[in-house]
Amino acid sequence: MVRRSALPTLPAKQRLILELLVAGAPMYGLELVQASRGRLKRGTVYVTLGRMEEKGYVESEHETLEPATAGLPRRLYRPTSLGERVLRAWTVLARDLAAGAHA
Amino acid sequence: MNDRRLPGERIRAVAATWLDEPSRRHLIDNAVADLQYEVREAGAHRWRRLRVLARGRAACVRVLIVALVFRRSAMKRVALALAGCALVALSIAAGMHKTATHVVFIIVCAFYLSPFVLAVWLVGRRWSKEQAARLALVAVPLWFIAGAAIGWALVPDAWPGSLSLTIDAAMGAAIYGDQFENLAEGILMYPMLFGVFGAIAAAALSLVALRVATIDRGRGAEP
Numbered sequence: 001m002v003r004r005s006a007l008p009t010l011p012a013k014q015r016l017i018l019e020l021l022v023a024g025a026p027m028y029g030l031e032l033v034q035a036s037r038g039r040l041k042r043g044t045v046y047v048t049l050g051r052m053e054e055k056g057y058v059e060s061e062h063e064t065l066e067p068a069t070a071g072l073p074r075r076l077y078r079p080t081s082l083g084e085r086v087l088r089a090w091t092v093l094a095r096d097l098a099a100g101a102h103a
Numbered sequence: 104m105n106d107r108r109l110p111g112e113r114i115r116a117v118a119a120t121w122l123d124e125p126s127r128r129h130l131i132d133n134a135v136a137d138l139q140y141e142v143r144e145a146g147a148h149r150w151r152r153l154r155v156l157a158r159g160r161a162a163c164v165r166v167l168i169v170a171l172v173f174r175r176s177a178m179k180r181v182a183l184a185l186a187g188c189a190l191v192a193l194s195i196a197a198g199m200h201k202t203a204t205h206v207v208f209i210i211v212c213a214f215y216l217s218p219f220v221l222a223v224w225l226v227g228r229r230w231s232k233e234q235a236a237r238l239a240l241v242a243v244p245l246w247f248i249a250g251a252a253i254g255w256a257l258v259p260d261a262w263p264g265s266l267s268l269t270i271d272a273a274m275g276a277a278i279y280g281d282q283f284e285n286l287a288e289g290i291l292m293y294p295m296l297f298g299v300f301g302a303i304a305a306a307a308l309s310l311v312a313l314r315v316a317t318i319d320r321g322r323g324a325e326p
Contacts, residue, residue, distance in 0.1 A: 030137045042134070043165030050129040071109055071139035072132055 008055065008082075010090045013040065013048050018057060018079055018087040026078035028063075049077060057083035110142050110156060111135030114163045118170070126170050134159075134166040242305040250301020251294035258293050266294075 010018070020035050021027060029049060033040045040048075052058045059080050062073040079087075111134075118131040138159030145152040255266060264272065264287070272279045272287035279287070 028137070029133055030140070041165075042137070042162035044169055046130045046133045046166060047169050049133075053129070069143070071143065072111075072136035074136040074140055075133050 008086045008089075010057075010086055013044075014052050014057065015087065015090060016040065017045075017048060017052065017077075018083050021058065021077060021079045022084055022087060026076050028074045028076055030074075032077070052083070056080055057086060109139055110159065111138045111163055114160070114167060118167055121167075122170055130166050130170045131163070134163045138163055242308065243302050246301035246305030247298040248301075250304075251298035253301075254294035254297025257297070258290055262290055264290075 016036060016039055017032060020032055024035070027035065029045050030042070032049075033042050033045050049058060049060070053060060057080060058077050060075045060077045063076055065071070065073050115127070115131055115135055118127050122131065138156075141155040141159055142152060145155045262269075269287045269290050272283055273291050274284075276284040
């Protein structure tokens, strides 16, 4: 019997983030929010990104700050190969389901 | 900016007392890093800087609230704090009993117990079925006791006996007489009925917690 938790899932917001990351260059959280045109919120984007990192869909690294710059470094996110494969699979599945619904 | 506290440091300090280290690193630090970056970018433009600060701080507070609700370690603390608040408030409500009518007293108790309901809901959101079932095992007797305490507080002031005397009298017609025994049995119905009512409420809440725990596992499966 296949365990449900073993199947990769992709909620709408995670799919949007993967689409943005796959389509463009690696992005910071704030850049993702701006690129999503209001569909992602600053208050929740890092919760979503944290979950995606736990699932292995994205990976991140800290930006390099100038030595004289005070403050915390931001985190730069990029999709992993697993994330790209999951996005492709879910896109195909969604297309098939939509085609089946209209048939 | 060098000599002054950097923006967002206070929020990080608050987060340090409530969240575990991974949650702080992945959620709060990222939001604060965005805020500090935007403030750096705003440079010397006063109004732009103020706008960025207000927007960034609001976002950090939202992240903190989301982190408190959705992170398991924080939720346990929040749930414990809420349950503690409910118990303290219930004690205060019990003190009010002498000066309030019964209906008002029950409404006040229900109001003060609501944080406990919220605590159960919060815990139930992320707990597994087994953990929620264990919660039910603890919640049912606890709510029976809480209900019985409320019921005992509602006993008319004219009744002279303590709880132990009432139980004793309800079972000892030979010592206390039939009339007093019947009266004691009637008085005992207050804590008994309220206790049973509390236990039913706890069982119902636990079922909701179990249901929520099940729904949470299935979330996000849509293409």
